[in-house]
Amino acid sequence: xxxxxxxxxxxxxxxxxxxxxxxxxxxxxxxxxxxxxxxxxxxxxxxxxxxxxxxxxxxxxxxxxxxxxxxxxxxxxxxxxxxxxxxxxxxxxxxxxxxxxxxxxxxxxxxxxxxxxxxxxxxxxxxxxxxxxxxxxxxxxxxxxxxxxxxxxxxxxxxxxxxxxxxxxxxxxxxxxxxxxxxxxxxxxxxxxxxxxxxxxxxxxxxxxxxxxxxxxxxxxxxxxxxxxxxxxxxxxxxxxxxxxxxxxxxxxxxxxxxxxxxxxxxxxxxxxxxxxxxxxxxxxxxxxxxxxxxxxxxxxxxxxxxxxxxxxxxxxxxxxxxxxxxxxxxxxxxxxxxxxxxxxxxxxxxxxxxxxxxxxxxxxxxxxxxxxxxxxxxxxxxxxxxxxxxxxxxxxxxxxxxxxxxxxxxxxxxxxxxxxxxxxxxxxxxx
Amino acid sequence: xxxxxxxxxxxxxxxxxxxxxxxxxxxxxxxxxxxxxxxxxxxxxxxxxxxxxxxxxxxxxxxxxxxxxxxxxxxxxxxxxxxxxxxxxxxxxxxxxxxxxxxxxxxxxxxxxxxxxxxxxxxxxxxxxxxxxxxxxxxxxxxxxxxxxxxxxxxxxxxxxxxxxxxxxxxxxxxx
Numbered sequence: 001x002x003x004x005x006x007x008x009x010x011x012x013x014x015x016x017x018x019x020x021x022x023x024x025x026x027x028x029x030x031x032x033x034x035x036x037x038x039x040x041x042x043x044x045x046x047x048x049x050x051x052x053x054x055x056x057x058x059x060x061x062x063x064x065x066x067x068x069x070x071x072x073x074x075x076x077x078x079x080x081x082x083x084x085x086x087x088x089x090x091x092x093x094x095x096x097x098x099x100x101x102x103x104x105x106x107x108x109x110x111x112x113x114x115x116x117x118x119x120x121x122x123x124x125x126x127x128x129x130x131x132x133x134x135x136x137x138x139x140x141x142x143x144x145x146x147x148x149x150x151x152x153x154x155x156x157x158x159x160x161x162x163x164x165x166x167x168x169x170x171x172x173x174x175x176x177x178x179x180x181x182x183x184x185x186x187x188x189x190x191x192x193x194x195x196x197x198x199x200x201x202x203x204x205x206x207x208x209x210x211x212x213x214x215x216x217x218x219x220x221x222x223x224x225x226x227x228x229x230x231x232x233x234x235x236x237x238x239x240x241x242x243x244x245x246x247x248x249x250x251x252x253x254x255x256x257x258x259x260x261x262x263x264x265x266x267x268x269x270x271x272x273x274x275x276x277x278x279x280x281x282x283x284x285x286x287x288x289x290x291x292x293x294x295x296x297x298x299x300x301x302x303x304x305x306x307x308x309x310x311x312x313x314x315x316x317x318x319x320x321x322x323x324x325x326x327x328x329x330x331x332x333x334x335x336x337x338x339x340x341x342x343x344x345x346x347x348x349x350x351x352x353x354x355x356x357x358x359x360x361x362x363x364x365x366x367x368x369x370x371x372x373x374x375x376x377x378x379x380x381x382x383x384x385x386x387x388x389x390x391x392x393x394x395x396x397x398x399x400x401x402x403x404x405x406x407x408x409x410x411x412x413x414x415x416x417x418x419x420x421x422x423x424x425x426x427x428x429x430x431x432x
Numbered sequence: 433x434x435x436x437x438x439x440x441x442x443x444x445x446x447x448x449x450x451x452x453x454x455x456x457x458x459x460x461x462x463x464x465x466x467x468x469x470x471x472x473x474x475x476x477x478x479x480x481x482x483x484x485x486x487x488x489x490x491x492x493x494x495x496x497x498x499x500x501x502x503x504x505x506x507x508x509x510x511x512x513x514x515x516x517x518x519x520x521x522x523x524x525x526x527x528x529x530x531x532x533x534x535x536x537x538x539x540x541x542x543x544x545x546x547x548x549x550x551x552x553x554x555x556x557x558x559x560x561x562x563x564x565x566x567x568x569x570x571x572x573x574x575x576x577x578x579x580x581x582x583x584x585x586x587x588x589x590x591x592x593x594x595x596x597x598x599x600x601x602x603x604x605x606x607x608x
Contacts, residue, residue, distance in 0.1 A: 062445070066482075109483055113530060113538075125534075126521075129541040137542055144487050157484055 021385065021405050022252075024428040025394050031430075033386045034252040035378070035409075048368040053079050053165060053337070053359055060355075060370070061159050066109070069102040069150055070348030071370075072163040073224055078355040079165045082342025083335060090329055091167040092224070093321050094153055098163065099223045099346070100318035101149025104142060105157065106349035107269070107307040107314075110413045111198070112139025115304045118407040119201050135197070138190050142311060145187055148180055149318055167332030174326040181322040184315050191312040192287050198308035199291035203301040208387055210298070210380060211263055212271035215347050221279040221313055222272065224346045229275055230265065231296075238345040241354055242369065245376075256375040257382075264379035267351025268412070269306035270297065284312050300384055303411050337363025348373055350413055374414045381412050437588075438488055438495045439464075439473040442532065444480050448556035451573070452499040453477040455554065458577045466588050482530040486544045494548035494591065496584060499532055501553035508572060509555040510579040512587055515540065548591045552580060 024032040044063055048056060060075045061068035073095055080087060112135075113125045122128040129136040147157035152172045154160020162168045213234070215226030228236040236244060247256045258265075265271075273280065274296035288294070293305060339361040345354045351373030358367040385408050392404055441456025443449045460475035473496075476488065489495055505511055521533035539545040554576060 109530065113483070113534075124521075126537050126541060129538060133542050136538070140483065140486060140542065140544070143483055147484050147487060159479060 021402075022428075023389070023401075024430070026430045028394055030386055030390060030394065033382060033389075034250075035382050035385060036252050045368045045370055048357075048365045051365050053083070053357070053363045053365060054335075056357065056365065056368075057163055057165065058161070061161075063370070063372070066106050067102055067348045067350065067353075068159045069098050069154060069163070070346055070353050072154075072160065073099060074344050074346045074348075074353045074355045075357075076163055076165050077224065077344035077346065078342040078357050079359070080335075080342065081344055082340040082357055082359045083165070083338045084340065085166065085333065085335065087167070088329065088333070090327065091332070093324060094168060094171065094327070095163070095224055097149060097318050097321050098153040098160070100314040100321075101146045101153070101157075103146070103223075103314040103349050104311050104318075105146025105150060106413075107311045108139045108143035108146060110349075111194075111304055111307050111311075112136055112143075114410045114413065115307075116201075118410060119203055119301070119304065138194065142187060142190065142194070142315075145180075145183060145315065148183070152176060152180055164332060166335040167330070169331065171327035171331045177322045177326070181319050184319040184322075188312075188315060188319075191308075191315050192284075195284065195287035195305070195308045195312055196290060198305045199288050199293045201304070203299065203304070206299045206301055206388060206391070208298060208300075208384070210300075210383075211260065211265040212274040212296070213260065213265045213267050213352060213376075214272040214275040215345060215352060216276060217279070219279075221276055221317075222347050226345075226347075228345060228352065230260065231274065232261075232263070234260070238354065239343045241343075241345065242356065242371070245371070247371065247375065257378045258371070258376040259379060264383050265376065266300075266380050267373045267376050268303065269310050269349075269351075270300065270303040271351065272347060273297075273306045273309060280309065280313060281316070284309060284316070287312070300408075300411055337361065350374060351376060374412070377412050377414070381409060381414070384408055384412075433470065434472045435470055435494070436474050436492070437466075437471055438492060439475050439498075439584075440485070440488060440495065441475075441477045441498045442479075442481055442485070443500055449500050451554050451556055451576070452497075453479070454573050455498055455577050455580055458573055459581065462577070464581060464584075466585055468589070468592060471588070471592070480531075481535075483535060483538075485532070485535050486539050486542075489539065489544060489546050489549075493546050494550075494588075495546045496550045496552070496588070497532075498552045498554065498580065500556045502556060502558045503553060505555040507555050507557055508576050508579075510576065510583050511553045511555065512583060513551040513553050515545065515549055515551050548595065550584065550587050550591065552583060554580070 020036040022034045022036065023030060044060065048059060051059065056075050056079060057072040060071040063071050117123070117125050117128045120128055125136060150157040150160050153168065154162040162170065212231040214229065215222035216229040217226035228234065228238060228241050234244070244260060246259050250257055277295050293302070295302070295306070337359070339359060341356065341358050343354070343356045345352055353373055354371040356369045357365055360366050385405055388408055389401060389404060394401070439456055439459065441452040441454070443452040456475055456477050464473065466473070478485065481488070503511070515536050518533055518536060521531065521537055536545065
């Protein structure tokens, strides 16, 4: 007997698009699974063609409202590479502070508004906040520090405007740097508490084999620089990356999928920590000791803990860099148009962000290619959905399956331009 | 002493969802003043501020927020909304979907909303499935801005007066 049931989680679609999951189950097995993500036709790579390289950072920052700084930082580094500019240590210092701010802001938001309620058994953050307002306020406070760091370098936290090709439009005021450093110092115990709290959560067990992909920097936890490495042994210069991955359109979704040498792979906090555990200060990892939780981890649900660890790291790193002295030298170096090709990869909060720009001799963009982290995780997300739903049992009620699927998708914190507003679940249950 | 009151327009770059931002920008350009000597507006606009809106509220006891909405009212209507009566926000799967409803609900639970929060919804037509990034025509904004201006002057006046009365009632009576 064929049975089709449709589940809908109605939401107010304020912006655009929706996410839908369609599963066909036959004889208790998943015959087909499609995660339909409808990304609006943003066409940023095309919009950039013919634009001056000077305009690129402002334009690409609009790709994402949660990680605009990552887009700006990756773009300026790629463009500087095309223009033959080797950046000063001072500019790199402040770029790292900006990146720290975005990690803190984005991770705090994700942990507290999205991930934690799932694992605590609450329907949403509002239920959790009523029961434990202090925990949610902690997230709000950390998020605020992240935003303040972004505003310090970028003028504002949403679509910051400070980063430019050559450096920054201006350096921050030393007094403001000191004030923010003090604010971070006071918040560090909270960040440590957050790691211990996250590690103490009862998280679902899951041990699947997957490829972790991240940057690896020479001597620090990766943020704005590094080679691209994987748990399969890949070790690539950013310029080699686009020749090793394959981006492709699937019929059921406008969001691109990516494969690395034919395999899905994971980017993001868990992949980063898995590949760079030796770069994370041991005193931060000490907060894992009471729980016994260990990394590298094959459990996707440990992404939440990885994010908490990265918040603590980013706070400490930002403070260290803020206290390294008042800004010295010019805030930006002179830039001139030059024909060339430039590539850069940074670690956005959600994973590797990769840009390539081809410039004409008068500095106009001839071609652009942008590979965001979320499209790289699409294939992993579908694999995870397929494997985890099977592990949990397909004979469960449709509502349970839908909630599990939403939790899985949330774990990846997809950055699909607000495209996933609800999970419209279509289940086809068939038996011979 | 002059009281700073944030007058905040929020929205997104898509179609009429820009309206909250455009209205506050128009009020700023016009030099909008409530006419109360002790009040000065701080005109702010945000593209999808999310949780960051709660930071703007820190340290203020009065704030005004203007946003586009779809509620079935006549297009262009300026409606004062009660933050405590707004619909329950739905659960999101992405941090990009932290909208005003969620922020206000969370702010209320955590006690982070200003005591005097004036919230205005401006009715727009529902956003199309495919969003056209072309800016909407500027024509209707001025007329709506006039309605918003009047509503703010009226409602802010009532709030300030009620707060003054509350403070007077709290003052100990002199005895002699």
